[in-house]
Amino acid sequence: MPSESMKRFFEILPGALAWTTIIAMFFVSWIFPVQTAVFIILFDIFWLLKTVHFAIYLIIGYKEMKRSMGMHWFDMAKELSPRDGRSVDNIYHLIIFPMYKETYSVVRENFESLIKTNYPLNKLIVVLSGEERAGEESFDTIRRISDEYGSKFYRFLSTVHPKDMPGEIPGKGSNEAWAARQAKEIIIDKEAIPYENIIVSTFDVDTQVFPEYFGRLVHAFLTAEHPDRSSYQPIVFFTNNIYEAPIFARIAAFSTTFWNVMNQIRPEQLITFSSHSMPFKALVEIGFWTTDHVSEDSLIFWQCFLHYNGDWRTVPLNYPVSMDANVAESFWQTMKNMYKQQRRWAWGCENIPFIFEGFRKNSKIAVSQKIYWVWNHIDVYWGWATSALMILLLGRLPLLLGGEKFNVSVLSYNLPQLTSLLMNLAIVGVFLSAILSMMVLPEKPKWFKKRHYFIYLVQWILLPVNLMVFGAIPGLEAQTRMMLGGKYRLGFWVTPKARKGEKIAESESK
Numbered sequence: 001m002p003s004e005s006m007k008r009f010f011e012i013l014p015g016a017l018a019w020t021t022i023i024a025m026f027f028v029s030w031i032f033p034v035q036t037a038v039f040i041i042l043f044d045i046f047w048l049l050k051t052v053h054f055a056i057y058l059i060i061g062y063k064e065m066k067r068s069m070g071m072h073w074f075d076m077a078k079e080l081s082p083r084d085g086r087s088v089d090n091i092y093h094l095i096i097f098p099m100y101k102e103t104y105s106v107v108r109e110n111f112e113s114l115i116k117t118n119y120p121l122n123k124l125i126v127v128l129s130g131e132e133r134a135g136e137e138s139f140d141t142i143r144r145i146s147d148e149y150g151s152k153f154y155r156f157l158s159t160v161h162p163k164d165m166p167g168e169i170p171g172k173g174s175n176e177a178w179a180a181r182q183a184k185e186i187i188i189d190k191e192a193i194p195y196e197n198i199i200v201s202t203f204d205v206d207t208q209v210f211p212e213y214f215g216r217l218v219h220a221f222l223t224a225e226h227p228d229r230s231s232y233q234p235i236v237f238f239t240n241n242i243y244e245a246p247i248f249a250r251i252a253a254f255s256t257t258f259w260n261v262m263n264q265i266r267p268e269q270l271i272t273f274s275s276h277s278m279p280f281k282a283l284v285e286i287g288f289w290t291t292d293h294v295s296e297d298s299l300i301f302w303q304c305f306l307h308y309n310g311d312w313r314t315v316p317l318n319y320p321v322s323m324d325a326n327v328a329e330s331f332w333q334t335m336k337n338m339y340k341q342q343r344r345w346a347w348g349c350e351n352i353p354f355i356f357e358g359f360r361k362n363s364k365i366a367v368s369q370k371i372y373w374v375w376n377h378i379d380v381y382w383g384w385a386t387s388a389l390m391i392l393l394l395g396r397l398p399l400l401l402g403g404e405k406f407n408v409s410v411l412s413y414n415l416p417q418l419t420s421l422l423m424n425l426a427i428v429g430v431f432l433s434a435i436l437s438m439m440v441l442p443e444k445p446k447w448f449k450k451r452h453y454f455i456y457l458v459q460w461i462l463l464p465v466n467l468m469v470f471g472a473i474p475g476l477e478a479q480t481r482m483m484l485g486g487k488y489r490l491g492f493w494v495t496p497k498a499r500k501g502e503k504i505a506e507s508e509s510k
Helices: 003-031 033-069 073-078 104-115 136-152 172-188 213-223 247-263 280-286 296-307 331-361 367-393 397-401 403-407 410-425 427-439 450-484 502-509
Strands: 092-098 124-131 155-161 198-202 230-237 276-279 313-322
Touching: 003 033, 003 331, 003 367, 003 397, 003 450, 033 247, 033 313, 033 367, 033 397, 033 403, 033 410, 033 427, 073 213, 092 104, 092 172, 092 213, 104 124, 104 136, 124 136, 124 172, 136 155, 155 172, 172 198, 172 280, 172 296, 198 213, 198 280, 213 230, 213 313, 230 247, 230 296, 247 331, 247 427, 247 450, 276 280, 276 296, 280 296, 296 331, 331 367, 331 450, 367 450, 397 403, 397 410, 403 410, 427 450
Parallel strands: 092 124, 092 198, 124 155, 230 313
Antiparallel strands: 198 276, 230 276
8 A cells, every 4th residue: 555545544543443432332322232231331340440550650650759859860960970971061951942922921930940950050052942923022032031041051042933944834843843953053063062962851931840850861861771762751740820720721730740640650651742851862863853743742752763663762750840731811711722732732643644654664663562552552542532432421322222121121220320339439530639639739829728728629520521521522623633634634733821910020020
């Protein structure tokens, strides 16, 4: 089959599987209500066990993170013996911040955290890369940040990514690729800094680093089994502005944070997400980020995996960085933004044709690796679009469609009680999330009172709504769009980031 036809087949596959599952739910509930009832009981048991499994990993991940946050990583890194001629003294960090229309106050918070890090600033090469299409207000933010912080690092580069470049779609990946090439040409090559002595970190412009992040990163780099064939993934906390976020946005922010905590304990399944780090030499060798995909943060892992014939992995740092929760000017605008953000994340299904086609062409990657990752990705995206719908509907459909004969059976009578019992047992995961959400809250504002703890706990009863409205539905839409192709494809949507009271804060700072 020609390459384009195979690619199109893999684009159709996720959506086709999801819709086949949804249609089959109604059909089998009508034709085979008894078998469907047995299946949903087994499915609910599976989800109960999976919830317990997730809870165990979440507890382990949280304990490991707390242990990591209590360690003096930079001091520990300084004590390491040089490895391949590399040590803390000669390793540089290239830090790329692609930005669009983010405001001065958001970007400033980021740079404030950067200069407070427990790491020599003379080892940091910082690039703030704007977009030509963003306009004059964005350029003004870049100038203000450059004037205020540019002299504090080893090198600081501000650049503007040109619009409408051939072979590119507007988005983070094309901006990052431009910024990295500019840094390579203007700073790294001119100063003859060895590529193998540079770790590149790409951060969303609202990313705030914790004090020991770069110490933890360089320690991981100098002690990793395969330092030059690894990405390095921190835990992404969506808590910068958590107290400004409305209830559904808070639940989504905490849920994604806990998913990141849990994934750190499963390095065999861990791929890059959002803000992360990797060797600069490898980035140059693969040709930088792709400029024609939306999901560049996860796709960069697969670019490396395919380029190095499967010799690539992600090292969990078990150490956090923090980013913004979804906050807009109004509750309903926040809900719209949340949906669009989740749909963009779900558009990571575009990686499936990239991966599968790469596997098809690359015979040097072990068959066992291919099978593992094919199954993993199909399972993740199929579950994203269908699991919440199956839990919601399957327990009811046999009763509605199974006919009189089924409805007078003992199984029909016991089905609602059994499914309700199993789902109530699964509440342990929700309870654990509620407790941990209290433990990861940042410094509390003065208005935060004891009653707010109760509100932040009780909010978790709305988790099923979040899983459906901001999980399954945008996931299904993304896969359907990729299945249909053409004009239905998604471009890169930038999540708006702002602070309440921002105009006051800015006027006071001028």
